[in-house]
Amino acid sequence: MVQATALPRNESGIETAIGILKQRFGGRLQTGAAIREQHGHTTTWIENQSPDAVVFAHTTEEVSDIVKTCAAHKVPVIAFGTGTSLEGHVNAPAGGISVDLTEMNQVLAVHSEDLDCVVQPGVTREDLNTHLRDQGLFFPIDPGANASLGGMAATRASGTNAVRYGTMKDNVLSLEAVMPDGQVIRTGRRARKSSAGYDLARLMIGAEGTLGIITELTLRLHGIPEAISSARCSFPTVDAACQAVMMTIQYGIPVARIELLDEMSVKAANAYSSLTLPETPLLLLEFHGSESGAAEQAETFGQIAQEFGGADFAATSSTEERNKLWQARHDMYWASLQLRPGAHGMSTDVCVPISRLAEAVGAAQDKATELGLIAPIVGHVGDGNFHTLPLIDMENADEIAKANEFVGWLNDLAISMEGTCTGEHGIGQGKRPYLIKELGAATQYMAAIKAALDPDNIMNPGKILSD
């Protein structure tokens, strides 16, 4: 494990808060080592920093009570959804209380006529889509994991559909949140647009729980398209695949998804998901529209692909075939780990202007090779976003050093290309130095906002901003 910095602990405050909350919540407050560890960071390479207690909240009022108690005693509060983040977001470097929101998992309303819905933060994206299916609606944002919608908002998540439907930033109409003083606010109403005051919804989205806890979300929905077709196309090189992506975007084809798997990732997918894809760089696409519209898009893409040496172009509108392919794509993180059993993946998440995509991916491959790293690449390439996943033996200090060198080098490269060190994973603990490199003086104003809203730094301390 890579060590995470511990922060000073307020021992007496923590003890007092736990005592008060134990009285209030009984068996719903737990302090066992296993459950605490499970609520620290587990899915990635960053060391687990467990909270001192976990409370399972059921209502906004309960979340407010927890925050008020913690505020009174200056105790850290960390919101917890599914724990699938990759940058140490749910770690408790100063201890404190993890507020588990998974039992706040009700879809409160679906306004199909307004194409929106109201959900509690613990509803997962898959649960929501299951709930919506009968009404012909869907929610497009799909990070790899079946994450909670509250967590997805907190990290400004996106996924494979962002190229067409945007990110969480674009698909939240309004939020209810418990602020650092325990007060409950609503950032907006159900109108599809508004110019009413500062955009607090967008401020909370991506704030990673450092400014408050999201307790309810009003989400934009979309009608399930009349026609959905998928396509896959193999390319001789990653560069050729990226060139085809760039041309597709520049041509204005409204692709719903356009995903890259490099050769190593295709091998991993074949093994993990029992597929028989040609083991060369691959693009996976999805087209949404009317029957003729989706077909037209697929055809135009086919022509572009051919120009760049694309082969084995295969389009399908079979739901079963499509689902199998996209499930394999969503499982890539786990599939990649199987390339080197026992290794940990250190996922990168850079995003560059689309014109720099081929160059950035190529350079990442070369650098990984130079350092002797096994590092498959997948990407939401329609946005210029890709993930390299160096697979590291965490007992091998030299490998860890090389992986760290690689991650730093890649983040710097993206920033030098006018890109970002994180397209969708967030800053958490791991990327704080890069945030400063990327945004410089702007981070001072982030810190000022944090200090104004959370003067005692109780909301998810040690994340986003440097200490």
Added chain:
Amino acid sequence: MVQATALPRNESGIETAIGILKQRFGGRLQTGAAIREQHGHTTTWIENQSPDAVVFAHTTEEVSDIVKTCAAHKVPVIAFGTGTSLEGHVNAPAGGISVDLTEMNQVLAVHSEDLDCVVQPGVTREDLNTHLRDQGLFFPIDPGANASLGGMAATRASGTNAVRYGTMKDNVLSLEAVMPDGQVIRTGRRARKSSAGYDLARLMIGAEGTLGIITELTLRLHGIPEAISSARCSFPTVDAACQAVMMTIQYGIPVARIELLDEMSVKAANAYSSLTLPETPLLLLEFHGSESGAAEQAETFGQIAQEFGGADFAATSSTEERNKLWQARHDMYWASLQLRPGAHGMSTDVCVPISRLAEAVGAAQDKATELGLIAPIVGHVGDGNFHTLPLIDMENADEIAKANEFVGWLNDLAISMEGTCTGEHGIGQGKRPYLIKELGAATQYMAAIKAALDPDNIMNPGKILSD
């Protein structure tokens, strides 16, 4: 004129700052009454509150120098674009310096391969689109006026294309801004998405210059669609037209524009723009796509319209005909004023969930009739946003009272329908009481952010937040 509240003036600070700035800017600092009045609020019913001086800035560094000088002497700074806002945004209730940005009007870069561009804040939306046309690109956000892009960002503007392309919130990748202490920041880079820290771009968008001055914008662009077709369709009643809109949106037709003109507005448009439209409620639409896609959309809409008694359905792909119709739509504010020469328009701007649209528009018509007001209605109805424009004799106190009653009643109605008092005009001076009604406790955190970033309240004081 409706009076605006004056705020305490820092006379000695203002005098000192003007002295320093006069030395620095010479003839580019002006204090003549005419130019000062022109930089107070002129296009609407709110009283003009002129600044003490106007400085024409040419560079970000100059804006920074102006803000630093004003910060040192606690003098208000008001950013000025084209002065076309409708809610008193550029008034100077505490006096101070108006920073005129119209001479910062360069398109700095167009990255056609990345579908983005970098512009100075004084570039207007029409100028940008003229600049882009040869490259097959366009910027979709189009408030009625030919506003500056900096001002459009500051008020989170939208217009007729928002139903498909979103608002300024959705079409700004990144901003450069001068903060209240004079420091220059950049909120992000050119990647199409990012999860890097607090979303300061979205915080500045809609902050109406109260948190800083936007000095550069990186904007998302869109390819000019292969095919654009327009349609118009007349309806027996506003209710029937709204029902058709609701069905169109719920059906998922990706209309680029869907605009309502009530009977009175159609009459005004006919008179002002020399048209011969049937004088009944009208929907104007635009469809973007491939040749077949745009045609398919128009056809599907035609079927829906028929269901609700739509008549005289006319689709066209003639550029000239289309431009004439949309120019007439953009001129509606001026056309409506001609319904009662000499009167002032008090534009409302509510936005409601689409399911409440017909009810809200109908109620607004009834209420205006009940109060004896002449109040044409136009609307970006695909978003549930519509403008009623009571035409008021500003010498008649009784009419002003009735108009105020109407505006308040309509804002309350929208809020009661889970809508907003402002879809796109912003809060400015006029809507501050409604912001509190709409968002309650959330406004306390807006005030906390304002106090943290601008402790001396020098950036556009008296706007958005109540004193």
